Amino acid sequence: MAATRVGVIGLGSMGLGMAVSALKAGLAVTGFDLSAERRKALAGAGGQVAESLSLLVEEADIVVSVVVNAAQTEAVLFGDQGVAETMPDGAVFISCATMAPKRAAEMAARLEAGGRHYLDAPMSGGTTGANAGALTFMASGSPDAFERAEPALQAMGEKIYRLGDAAGRGSSMKLINQLLVGVHIAAAGEAMAMAAKLGLDLEEVYEVISNSAGASWAFCDRVPSILSGDYSPKSAVSIFTKDLGIVLDTARAEGFPAPLAGNALQAYLMAEAAGMAGDNDSSVVRVYAKLAGLDLPQS
């Protein structure tokens, strides 16, 4: 039996890691990225590369879209070189971008009308998870979409949550997750800066809080970068201005108030305004430090 053919669109830090994880799992992987350099990175890791979207998907069983947002996903599917009509009949499109649930539902309906399948499958786990094939997928879609997507999900994911057959539910769950992570990282910044203001030893604060009721996954994961003063981007501030923006746009469209998420978004926007858009999202603490004249650890 021939290996399942997977086309990966978008070879950034997430997409490249996912493509390589699929290769390691024995799938036949071809990748595409607008950047020749990113294509070369996949080739160096043993993957095939395609020179265009059409060439990428023409023989694919599974297309994995690892682009930034709904607009890019829409362009990939329905733009000038969109794959919606060049994908083989019956193939599945796995969309990994964080987006408003309604956008996911609309694109799924439009793609499915043409005989292809759509899996709404945003993910979490960062580049570490992508490289290890250990992502979490929050996925929804038809049973056919799930069945066809299975080899890629297994290769790239460790936990695959099946959230029903309506595209949009995966995106909804991802937004709830991003609301919480976004608030928690901002709260970690506020708390660590206040700890510094009160004269506490920051290493001690990390040790105590990590083992107390104040702990969160985000606190435990991000505070080490504050302690080492290393704000090189594992996940950039701009990801959360984007994702909390989607959370709040969605909430507003639903007539739902989300003041804590709104407040956290302002913290990331302050970090962007201070020139830290491309730095690690733990940089929120540096906004407080700047305002209050605090000395944080330097790398």
Place this chain on the structure above:
Amino acid sequence: MAATRVGVIGLGSMGLGMAVSALKAGLAVTGFDLSAERRKALAGAGGQVAESLSLLVEEADIVVSVVVNAAQTEAVLFGDQGVAETMPDGAVFISCATMAPKRAAEMAARLEAGGRHYLDAPMSGGTTGANAGALTFMASGSPDAFERAEPALQAMGEKIYRLGDAAGRGSSMKLINQLLVGVHIAAAGEAMAMAAKLGLDLEEVYEVISNSAGASWAFCDRVPSILSGDYSPKSAVSIFTKDLGIVLDTARAEGFPAPLAGNALQAYLMAEAAGMAGDNDSSVVRVYAKLAGLDLPQS
């Protein structure tokens, strides 16, 4: 060698559990509470009770103060029947209330001037931890204070963080913890209500988020009460209007902005305004549900 004599002031749900844990550890425990009913509860569990503060502390090696705030602690120490001068010379006073660090430092200095010791030892772990002798203490004080307090800390605590010899550091750490827990519980409420608004299955949201980057100790601990619709108070809304109030008073006194904590405080105040002050702090979700007309699970 005679058992260490411990006097416990305040036999509420926390103090009673701590007194009983000390009894189980073999200490000689006497308790005091203004309420005869609470005194009777300790007597029923095998402890001695005192009819006044003076009688409680006159032979105590260790006095554990489990009252609500700085004002009550001050009254216990320096009020009309205050124990500052009736405690034996050289005994230690363990203060467990959450309070502004400066208040702790002031009371410590005043008590120590009279030859007694003060340990600034706020705790976390709730009634479950109190009953099991498994609290976390965030403690600071002189080496003498720590040495004398040791038998009680060991009997009542599982984790004892020693945060240096300056009273106030324990209180500072507790405030950082409460800032985070307070924001996290409010964020859990906002997120669960938004999940309901988006039509997600709330049990599924709990399962996914508990295992994803959006997890926090508070989310995992409090959301089950939302799923079961049981808002009977394990930790009441009013605890967080109090504790975030102290966090924000302290921040303001330091000239430090804490907008996320401020926003979370408003969420608890909204819950109080809606008549939920004595309900479980997870009731924040019910404020959103009330505003947005959502149906949450009922017990």
